[in-house]
Amino acid sequence: MASHIPRAFITDLIARTDIVEVIDNRVPLKKAGMNYSACCPFHNEKTPSFTVSPNKQFYHCFGCGANGNVISFLMEYDRLGFVEAVETLAAERGIPVPRSEAYQANAPVQQNLYDLVKQASDYYQQQLQGSAKARDYLNNRGLSADIIKEFAIGYAPDNWDNMQRCFEKPASEDLLKVGLLIKNDKNHCYDKFRDRVMFPIRDRRGRYVGFGGRVLGDGTPKYLNSPETPIFHKGSELYGLYEANQQRQHFSEMVIVEGYMDLLTLAQYGFRNVVATLGTSTTKQHLERLYRHVDRVVFCFDGDNAGRQAAWRALQVCLPLMQDGRQANFIFLPDGEDPDTLLRQQGADAFKTLVKQAEPLSSFFFRHLREDVDIESLDGKARLASLAKPLLSQMPEGAFKTMLYEELSKFTRLDSAKLQQFEIPRKASPSRPQRASHDQRRRKTNVRPTPMRVAIALLLQHPQLAEKTHNITKLAPLSLPGMDIFVELVDLAQTNPHLTTAALLEHWRDREHGDYLFKLAAWEHMLPDAGVEGEYLDTLKHLEKMGQHHEIERLLAKANEGSLGDSEKALLQSLISHTKEEG
Ligand SMILES: [Zn+2]
Incomplete structure (x- = not known):
């Protein structure tokens, strides 16, 4: 039963989860502006209309109207019940699910x-x-x-x-x-x-x-x-990735360098598609993060021995991720040079050329393996095959893998089909059948933008607006449809200033109006970022006026019946004079 999992834990779990990572593990996503997109997993389509917003922690399909937060996604995609979805999410994060209300929000x-x-x-x-x-x-x-x-x-x-x-x-x-x-x-x-x-x-x-x-x-x-801490994990963070993402610019590749100063010097010379590892080798998580943005990752290493060894380690991390369409390339700087000296002496164009002409993974792969092998001898050929095969077998199936096997067969003069035959079988991953789109999913998010809906939608999508809601005491008593929801939302977002859209929505799962709120969260308001707050405040003022007019009409109707009490008379008077003042 859902009620056995404390709500605070669920809120916490959503806060600790990145919806982009969870969905990307199931449906590969591509960066598209500030959001990520893919072909919708819930209906049949050829051009992507499924988008995931990292800011809202929310997904939405413009084609079939599917939308929700990370828990909704798991429920729909993995066909799980609510509790199972929460348990799956927690298990993927290695967090035990508490079963008592004594849970202390983290x-x-x-x-x-x-x-x-x-x-x-x-x-x-x-x-x-x-x-x-x-x-x-x-x-x-x-x-x-x-x-x-x-x-x-x-x-x-x-x-x-x-x-x-x-x-x-x-x-x-x-x-x-x-x-x-x-x-x-x-x-x-x-x-x-x-x-x-x-x-x-x-x-x-x-x-x-x-x-x-x-x-x-x-x-x-x-x-x-900084050491590893509850909020800092070197194996997954990359220096400069946030700053690179803030550039509203499309990058065709990302460059990984080894140091802060290398990155900053490159940024100074206009190279904004650069990240740096934080005193660790490149990890699988690093690369998965980068391949979500670009198809080509270029490693930049020193040309010395340590640099070549680090590059080889990076290549091995790459192999299992090398699905077709992805590229990894390697730059080896001339011995004794770093990006700083190179840029100062030879300028930005020299580095641009290095990036463009960086050595492909396949070339570095065989060049490195052949270093220790006498390729002319039969012995050497067998050794090359035995070194290469366990590495190649880690690659995902595809044209790129086949190509590397063919190259190996050229060097060894062994038949490539035979080379591949003795590969350790990988666990087969059955391809997921296309989900049938059922009728209830066919609801588009057409929302007629009444002021109340606009206020709720903007607040849901930009929870930080809650603290700008100064006239809530004036608004709350007004009898406008939706006001109770709005007031609850403001209260929730004010008491928990760090809740995302996704976490706010979670409070309405399986409640009345839940569907309606999910729709409003997905509504495209088309306002520029800078215009959101102004629109929100104007809408609130408008609501206040609307509420006053309603109240005046109600009191006037009552006055016509002759049943207006003294306090109501005073209220009517003040409301009328108030609206007159405002013209
Ligand atoms: Zn869809």
């Missing part, structure tokens, strides 16, 4: 951690103004004020107690949790980052999750990163 705690990191970042940014040394460093690296501001670069002064200066009441436990403080064996807390240029790391939603810090002077280590 979301506010998490949010608090994000806020702490953001505040620390603001503090470091301020401190940068006061440090000539840090500003000189950034200037010498050629970074402009615009880039410094965009990436919110700051400076951690050479103190042991920056965090105490930054926070009025330093919440030591939480600062330890996000890795800004360290505790020594005498139980004394001190700052992790001292005398370092600070690069804040933002997650895909733009939340501040951690830092990279580069030492000024000769200290070690040269680069220091």
Whole structure:
């Protein structure tokens, strides 16, 4: 029974989940503007009309009207009941589902951690103004004020107690949790980052999750990163991805570099399709995230031995992801060069050429394997085959895989069909049958935009508007259809300022008007971002007037019957004079 799972847990679960990832694992998505799209899994179509909004955490199909949040999607797509969908989602995240109302919501705690990191970042940014040394460093690296501001670069002064200066009441436990403080064996807390240029790391939603810090002077280590924390996971975050996504520009490829400064220098030279790993090797999650945006990923490594080894590790992570249409390429910088020296000496065009001519995965694959093999000898050929096969067998079926096997057969003079024959069989994944579109799905989201609907829709789609709803006490008593829903929504969003559209909707699942709210959440209001707040406030004013007119009419009708009480007379008087004032 749904009632056995605490609502707070469900809200929490939705907050911790990214609908884009959940859907993408089942229906591969492509970036399209600020949203993601695919051919709809719920009806038959050739051109994509199914969109997923990372901001609203909500999906919607313009073709058949299917819409909902991540739980709705699992219920529809995996054909699950509500409880099963919640359990599936929780299991995928490795979170046990609590069965008692005693569950303590985790979301506010998490949010608090994000806020702490953001505040620390603001503090470091301020401190940068006061440090000539840090500003000189950034200037010498050629970074402009615009880039410094965009990436919110700051400076951690050479103190042991920056965090105490930054926070009025330093919440030591939480600062330890996000890795800004360290505790020594005498139980004394001190700052992790001292005398370092600070690069804040933002997650895909733009939340501040951690830092990279580069030492000024000769200290070690040269680069220091935030540790793994409840909100920062190096294996899935990429430095610069949020900033790249903010560029309203279509990229045909993404470039992965190894360091913060490499990325910033490239950004300074106009290369905005760049991300950096955070002191770790590239992971499967990193690549899955990038291939959601582009078909081509270009790795940029130093040309030295360490660089080549890192590149080989990256290639191996790529292989299982190399479905047809995806490309991976490798740049090896000349020994002793980094993007900074290269750009300064040879300019942006030189790097553009490197990206364009980067070595394809197939070429690097065989070049690397052949390094240790005498390809002329029979022995060497057999060895090449035995090295290559376990790697190739990890690739998804398709033309690209076949091509690599054919190449292997050329080198080894072994028959490619035979080479492939002895592959360890992969678990077959049956292709999912097209879902029948049933009638109830054939509801389009045609909404006649009455002021009440506009107010509810805008609030649902932009929950942060709740805090701008200053006239709620005037609105609440008005007897307008839908007002009770609106008031509940405002209340919910004001008490939980971090709820997304998806989380708000969850409160109406299986309730009266639930369907109606899902429809309003999917409604395309066509307003530019900058116009949303103004439209919302105008609509509220309009509603207030509408309500007053209703009230006047009701009271006048009552007056005609001669049954108007004294207080009602006074109310009528004030309402009429009020509307006259406003003309
Ligand atoms: Zn559809």
